[in-house]
Amino acid sequence: MNDVLEATSPATSLSGPAACVCKVELRVSCKSLLDRDTLNKSDPCVILMVQTNGQWTEVRTEVIKSNLHPVFGKVFLLDYYFEEVQKLRFEVYDIHGTHSIGTRDDDFLGGVECTLGQIVAQKKMVKPLLLKYGKYAGKSTITVHAEEISGNNGYVELSFQAKKLDDKDLFSKSDPFMEIYRINDDETEQLVHRTEVIKNNLNPVWEPFKVSLISLCSCDEDRKLKCLVWDHDSRGKHDFIGEFYATFREMQKISSGNKVSWDCVNPKYKQKKRNYKNSGVVILTDLKLHRVYSFLDYIMGGCQIHFTVAIDFTASNGDPRNSCSLHYINPYQPNEYLKALIAVGEICQDYDSDKRFSALGFGARIPPNYEVSVSVRAVSIQGVVEAYQNCLPKIQLYGPTNVSPIINRIAKLSRYHILLILTDGVVTDMADTREAIVRGSYQPLSIIIVGVGNADFTDMQILDGDDGVLRSPKGEPVLRDIVQFVPFRDFKTASPAALAKCVLAEVPKQVVEYYSHKAISPMVPVRDLMTPIMSPVATTPTE
Secondary structure, eight states: OOOEEEOOOOOEETTEEOOOOEEEEEEEEEESOOOOOSSSOOOEEEEEEEEETTEEEEEEOOOOTTOSSOEEEEEEEEEEOTTSOOEEEEEEEEOBTTTBOOOSGGGEEEEEEEEHHHHHHHSEEEEEEEOGGGOEEEEEEEEEEEEEEOTTOEEEEEEEEEESOOOOOSSSOOOEEEEEEEEOTTSOEEEEEEOOOOTTOSSOBOOOEEEEHHHHHTTOTTOOEEEEEEEOOTTSOOEEEEEEEEOHHHHGGGGGTOOEEEEOBOHHHHHHOTTOOOSOEEEEEEEEEEEOOOHHHHHHTTOOEEEEEEEEOBGGGOOTTSTTSTTOOBTTBOOHHHHHHHHHHHHHGGGOTTOOEEEEEESEEBTTTTBSOEEEEESSHHHHHHHHHHHGGGOEEBOOOOOHHHHHHHHTSSSEEEEEEEESSOOSOHHHHHHHHHHHTTSSEEEEEEEOSSOOOGGGGGGSGGGSOOBOTTSOBOSSOOEEEEEGGGGTTSOHHHHHHHHHTTHHHHHHHHHHHTTOOTTSOGGGGSOOOOOOOOOOOOO
16 A cells, blocks of 8 residues: 655746755644534545645545544655745545545535645644634544655565454454554654555455654654554444554564564453463564665765866857957956856865866867867866866857767766756757757766856757656657756846756755666765766767
8 A cells, every 4th residue: 555645846936946855744633523424424535735836736645434533544745845835725525435525515524724834843733624614614623743754764664464363253254454653752642554454364464565764763763663453344443453562673673584573462351361362463574674865875975976067169159259249258247157157166066076177168169170179177166267268269169059969978977977058049959969868867967057148048948857758859758857957047136056056956856866776875985886087088079
């Protein structure tokens, strides 16, 4: 069973996509719901609606039969953005038939609106449910618990089975399911997982399930876990079979080959029956611990991020000697190429220990042979700036605006690279560029494209996968979204930090996605897993 419902909301702002601070798990329960059914109690389900760019999307919990005080096992997983107002709406319905939402007002048990920030600030939010027109739904309340899923958090996959459970049914065998509760510091209990029901079986084998360590035990191996086994009743009146207490530390004994099992005990039977031993045995048959690594895990584990800038030297930029040229060197103010280069480069240089950067040019002809390429190495961002300024009088601006050779070249390098492409127009080799990006998405590469000047960059938005998955001309999708495109004119009046924050916001996620796909752990310094960086060579001219 999948117990995590992901409701991500890719937030955007005028300054570009906001950086996701972390992921948050929301767990929901209700109390004193209205009883809408004549013969039985309501069968509640909670729908969470998330507002993104003015549109509402929804995810829902499971349905709990005949219960006015439900504790839902499904978990909502949301991206949390500190700088965004993320509007949420919870609605509770009485479900009929095959999980269909009724259209009658009688099926609506109440709702509440709030923001994710409010829930996170309180960690536990309790609010009364409201019917239409703001009327209270009796004494009904909804409780939402929020837990941060931090970058260095992991998750565990657990497999349970039971043997010789008590038979609670007269004409058939029990239909067992198990619940695991975490006992908090204040002695309250938080449902962590509810297994599926195994019909007519006293020796059930439940499906493996995954749960984050922070949800299971708050990353405390000795925190008590209360485990309850029930005989399922379709009317919601489940029969108690037994319980046991465990810790995650006990569970991990299975990794050394030891058998881990617990007596499932019914306290009433134990008190009344002299020879009572248990109501069955619950066995942990498998435990797989998965570490979820963060960007900082990789950086602190030795991962180096190298920086390369590629600058457009096509004729459309204008003669550098003319003050109207985008390459004009004003002694009092840097041009847009330099502003973008310095803003991004000064951040990237902190993650490169040797501080040696590659600077490439495309679209220029270099005397005496007039080859269409420029390539330099520098020991600092200032060195790149000086190399750029020094080469302008020596080259002839030409064309075309082909960037695929540069992407293909950097993608062949063995260490993680951020490639900053600065261009004044739409690339002329769009099909080859799409192909190169798809190939590059399998390599240690992130690409930032900054559009300089006032050209129409509409077609360049295709390369940024924010509006859909980028595909090669043959239809192959990218493995990772590795491109971020912004027009510099959107940041003309903003600080350099605003541009850097916008274009670099997705890089940590891209780095983690690459190394996770390659199953490379930061525990061994990543630099030891790679070959030395290749020496730069001249770009191949493309006609």
